[in-house]
Amino acid sequence: MALRHDRLEVLDRYLRIPTVSRQVTPEMVEAVRALWRGLGLELTPLMPVEGEATPALYGELPGPAGAPALLLYGHYDVQPTGDVARWQWQGTKCEPFVPAYFLDGKSVAPRTVDEASLDRVVLVARGGADNKGQHLSNVLGAMDAVRAGTAQWRVKIILDGEEEHGSPNLAAIARAHRSRLTADVLIGSDGPKQKDAPTLVMGVRGLLTVDLVADNGQSASVHSGNYGNIVPNPVLPLARLIGDIEERVRTYAAAHDRFRREATEVFANPAHARHAAGRDSGDRRARGRRASGTHAGRRVHGAGQRPARQLHVAGAPGVRLALTSARGAR
Numbered sequence: 001m002a003l004r005h006d007r008l009e010v011l012d013r014y015l016r017i018p019t020v021s022r023q024v025t026p027e028m029v030e031a032v033r034a035l036w037r038g039l040g041l042e043l044t045p046l047m048p049v050e051g052e053a054t055p056a057l058y059g060e061l062p063g064p065a066g067a068p069a070l071l072l073y074g075h076y077d078v079q080p081t082g083d084v085a086r087w088q089w090q091g092t093k094c095e096p097f098v099p100a101y102f103l104d105g106k107s108v109a110p111r112t113v114d115e116a117s118l119d120r121v122v123l124v125a126r127g128g129a130d131n132k133g134q135h136l137s138n139v140l141g142a143m144d145a146v147r148a149g150t151a152q153w154r155v156k157i158i159l160d161g162e163e164e165h166g167s168p169n170l171a172a173i174a175r176a177h178r179s180r181l182t183a184d185v186l187i188g189s190d191g192p193k194q195k196d197a198p199t200l201v202m203g204v205r206g207l208l209t210v211d212l213v214a215d216n217g218q219s220a221s222v223h224s225g226n227y228g229n230i231v232p233n234p235v236l237p238l239a240r241l242i243g244d245i246e247e248r249v250r251t252y253a254a255a256h257d258r259f260r261r262e263a264t265e266v267f268a269n270p271a272h273a274r275h276a277a278g279r280d281s282g283d284r285r286a287r288g289r290r291a292s293g294t295h296a297g298r299r300v301h302g303a304g305q306r307p308a309r310q311l312h313v314a315g316a317p318g319v320r321l322a323l324t325s326a327r328g329a330r
């Protein structure tokens, strides 16, 4: 039995555990642990000191004495399925937690496919690409190195159980288990595989969301037929506030872009930094602007057609900022 087929079968079993974020049961956690135990890795549930949480799962792989520690992060929770009736691949009905395999558009059993052709097989199941496939392959790779006696690092593994709804307890879990999680390097084993090649991503965008509520101070509906005077419509101050946020984001992005440009000039090519600063600054500025990747999106809801009755409105501005990366974010 070929190794790649065996590994695909492990992923298949992993994907059949329906660990939808926020709906992970203790039985599912045990099923995940049992799968890893079968592979030779004991995972310990980590909880925050206080509060309810889906546990993160923690494990360690030994390395040579005095070796530095690498912390591998992945998550075993998955996105909700959405409308299951709409799950299909090129016209063939699929189910989120029953992996389906296709080769050249035809349904196929992976065992009947030779090893080389496995690269062309499409696997359809919830959580395969986010994130069970990635962390399974990374951890199995580290385990192979341990078995072969070639491991140069001690590897610590943390599998988050709440990533798909914002990891609300991960910080508390990290604080509560600080000494276990301490490492020299962290690899986030989550994200796409660029151009189907092994990829080391050095930076990603951050996301900040806030809820803003503007209130006109009225405790009840003030119907225009019953009440006099002017009732301020809170849509207007909210709109001004959101406009102000966008302005500030642009200002910040401009400052940040300057910083990135200068950092690139200093660090990217030290031998030519001085020369490039003089000759290429125009180019770099143009490229930097294109690469700044700053978006300010916003939603306003609650703005009704009857301002006299309008008590409050809420806005949820979402701001994405491209943080420093060598190639710039797109």
Ligand SMILES: [Zn+2]
Residues within 6 Å of the ligand: 075, 130, 131, 163, 190, 191
């Ligand atoms: Zn993910």
